[in-house]
Amino acid sequence: MTVPTQARRAKATASNISKWYGDLEVLHDVSLEIFQHEFVCLLGPSGCGKTTLLRILDGLIVPDEGTVQLDDKVITGPPRQAAVVFQQFGLFPWKTVSQNVAFPLVLAGVPQTQINEKVQWAVELVGLKGFEAAFPDNLSGGMRQRVGIARALALGPELLLMDEPFASVDAYTRELLQGELLSIWERFRQTVVFVTHSIDEAITLADRIVVMKTKPGEVYHVFDVPIDRPRTVDTVRKHPAYEPLRETIWQDMLKGSGRDV
């Protein structure tokens, strides 16, 4: 189910983004087009500015240079169509699972009956039925991030921004969540920007992988992932394109972080 190139429409466009923290240039002249219904991974080592770039795409951080356009409109703050899944989950400890998932809906002024329906839908989608009344502190890391994902999906976002969402859970749960994200995404096809430092994770999930280099953070190379959907974690690993792509990207990342190979 690939969309022909000429029919591809840019969902989000970052143009000539630069960002400084004091004397440190975190991002240097980054330009990036994210197409509609595309799953893009931003891949790079720590300190390449990929998380900063994600926050700039959500309008949480204002870049020193450049602009972000969403559907051809320059954003000036967090856009209504976008939702973020945070690395440290970002759940409110005083809200139950339901209340956390309902949060964006409440803020958006959705009527209460619809909120209940949408929360129920999202909670079931991520497999948390039965935990609606639990507080986050009583959940495992994997379950907390399921809440984070449900919260982001509840409003039906067109652009889903995921900031290393599985970096804080154990390896086993990470693979489970990757598989679940794949099947959810293959049903709804929101446009996704997914930040990760794991090559495996990027190949498993993405249509396109944007490798970033460090000091300063820049887009280094972009790779297409030639693996058909629907995917599972297992079919991706066994795909003939998997190993060569992994090796190519690994070499590219080494070069990008300034190591001679």
Added chain:
Amino acid sequence: MDVQERLPDARAALRERVKQRRRQAERRTRNRYLLIRALSFIVVLGAWQIYGASTLEIIFTPFTAVIAHLYELLVSGPLAGAILYSVSMFLGGLVIGSIIGITLGVAMGRFAVFEAAVGMYVYAIYSTPLVALIPLISLWFGFGVQAQLIIISMFVLFPVTIAVYNGVRSVDPSLVEVARSFRANEMAMWRHVIIPSVVPYIVTGLSQGVAMGLVGMFISEIYTALSGMGQILAFSANAYKTADMLAVLLTVMILGGFFRTVIEELRKRLAPWFNKDTGR
């Protein structure tokens, strides 16, 4: 039935047995601690009784005598009226001090400009022994109800202010970002992020405020116009009526314990997610 079919039954029975054993173990632990408390109570009261009986009446009196005096003071003496007076003053001061303290703490925590302008005075007065200010307060406000309320409020005010200030300062910035990302305005930010994060700190401040307020209550009643429970304490001390003194002290202890329990209940009600052990 073959083995395969009976397996779930056996497992359920085992689970039930394990649960039952755990419940028994919990009950045993609970009972043991209850027993220790009861024993400790008996030992302390026994020591009190024996020492009180063996020494001069003006040094110490037996527990039973204290209870008898307490009853006497309550039924035919001035204690009931004094408790009513003191507790009303205390509650009045607690309310005034808490309202000002919460407002001041929130304003200092949320608005850097306000903190810069006012913070240093708050800290300066906080580190001054409040007793030293009482002559000044009496000079300005006299020795009556007004002065007493001011004194109690001041004792309550500072611990509440400091606790609330710390609470507002320790709002998790990543949660503020989450709320911002979901397009929260300032009102929603307060309602969903700041106030819930500060509530446990307010309750902590209140429980310190209660402790300090009781101190302030006695001090105000002894250092301004003698009144309430402070008056009974002072009179009985001057008259060497040790049993009456101890009866008043016992009353305050019970009151303090009562208010602490109320605050703890309040915390459970208002901040059920807040775990004292993990601090969140």
